[in-house]
Amino acid sequence: MTTNMSVKSAPERILMAPGPSNLHPRVVQALIAPLVGHKDPYFLDLLDETADLLRHVFCTRNAATFALPGTGGSGMEAALINVLQPGDTVVIASAGFFAQRMVDICERLNDVNVVVVPGTWGQPVDHDVLLEAVRQHRPRAVAVVHGETSTGVEQPLAGLADSCHSVGALLLVDAVATLGGVRLPVDDLGIDVCFSGSQKCLSAPPGLAPITISDRALAAIQARRTPVQSWYLDLGLHAGLWGPDHTYHHTSPVLSLYALAEALRIVVEEGLEPRLARHCLHSAALSAGIEAMGLEQFAARGFRVPSVVTVLAPEGVSALTVRTQLLDEVNVEISAGLGEQADSMWRIGVMGHSAQRANVMLVLSGLEQVLSRYGYAPRGSGTSAAAAVYAGATA
Ligand SMILES: Cc1ncc(COP(=O)(O)O)c(C=O)c1O
The missing domain is CATH 3.40.640.10 (Type I PLP-dependent aspartate aminotransferase-like (Major domain))
Incomplete structure (x- = not known):
């Protein structure tokens, strides 16, 4: 048997699905x-x-x-x-x-x-x-x-x-x-x-x-x-x-x-409290970006878990196809939905070492880029809205 697979060819992805997250x-x-x-x-x-x-x-x-x-x-x-x-x-x-x-x-x-x-x-x-x-x-x-x-x-x-x-x-x-x-x-x-x-x-x-x-x-x-x-x-x-x-x-x-x-x-070493706060911050920035783009979250307001942001795909857009495009073109992994929501929702992880500003920005800009191909006109800039949350947090 011959094989041309090797661990050396494993792609280094940015893991923003709800698990696994990137390793430190x-x-x-x-x-x-x-x-x-x-x-x-x-x-x-x-x-x-x-x-x-x-x-x-x-x-x-x-x-x-x-x-x-x-x-x-x-x-x-x-x-x-x-x-x-x-x-x-x-x-x-x-x-x-x-x-x-x-x-x-x-x-x-x-x-x-x-x-x-x-x-x-x-x-x-x-x-x-x-x-x-x-x-x-x-x-x-x-x-x-x-x-x-x-x-x-x-x-x-x-x-x-x-x-x-x-x-x-x-x-x-x-x-x-x-x-x-x-x-x-x-x-x-x-x-x-x-x-x-x-x-x-x-x-x-x-x-x-x-x-x-x-x-x-x-x-x-x-x-x-x-x-x-x-x-x-x-x-x-x-x-x-x-x-x-x-x-x-x-x-x-x-x-x-x-x-x-x-x-x-x-x-x-990070401290449990600062770590929980970090998850909340990046989750808030991602949510603000998603909403600024005019996209709707699936989870009811007031009950959203910071580690998983769920987003409804706009009418006529396949969540599964967009997920694949983000992986292929931006090297970032997010998940599509589960069960009945398989093709109509994205699930974005805000987890552990992956919960970083650069990754949140990449997801938002990647989504903006890919969705524009489907004629989806975002209401506003997702990355600007997220940046405003980060600016507020450091002010
Ligand atoms: C809430 C919850 N429970 C259980 C599981 C199952 O965990 P695993 O896939 O590691 O077996 C998952 C996996 O995503 C999960 O999110």
Whole structure:
């Protein structure tokens, strides 16, 4: 067999889709550091340090805080299948593609009653309706997506945990699109299981799922009547690997963990608060530019998550074609929509190392350039509007 492919020909893109985001050069260096064995004392120290760094980013004191091998979806699946047992009820707030994935996972579970609290895409799920469902069904778990990447909506979480805990339910939160970029104080919010992905606001390569589990949730998992149906995703076993004895469960993805640890150190060096503010600033600049051009956002005003800006394509413009043109001509990646919105919406990430002024400007100028070909006359200049936001921020 012959092949003319080589990693040397991998294009260096500007990644402005909602994940993966670009890697900081230090994270790239971490990926080519010398490989050690997964029981090497250096690596075991790195596991301990990574757990501490994750506690810092999740704003939690949970002992069971670590990174699962696998993408964000492994965190989602692990959270659900560890907490739910046959005979249990789960309430899922669903107004987007990733919430629907949680429904799909739960519907595969043996004898779990899945109660969906539906919402409209582009809006959060109604908080009061969700609370009422929790009171009525008294479920084992309530699952919500913090930042719904398919719609750009942030689901308000304040007060939800109290309602869950008052009926004995655990609160599970998908923070795949938000951890490290959007405020999410896990302990203050009373979240029991929170999972994320390495490749979005943390700007590490895809392939790891940070997760944190409250003592209450861990006790519930340990008291299960039946073993977790997946041996590989059994959170108790992962807690053993990341605990003081580092009990073997799998061969840790050493280089990926070097990269995650380095990405987390960068978060700490930047400071969590300044980092969240940076995401808000670039998101505001991008939104201002989009609106100045006369384009409409999909997510309802007041509920827009800073890490994902969703934009409706103008009438007669294919979102998928424009996405390809931006990639080919401007070297910048944004995403088209998901589900019914596949060809009518763009999803632009404002995440981690990619969340920079130059990248925001490039997306806006690229969109202006490409859309003009479709006869779309922008109402005003997107880049000027974004520049005004930046000027205001430094004034
Ligand atoms: C909110 C949300 N949940 C879950 C996932 C799944 O993560 P992954 O693709 O890393 O498995 C994603 C991915 O985009 C996401 O945005």
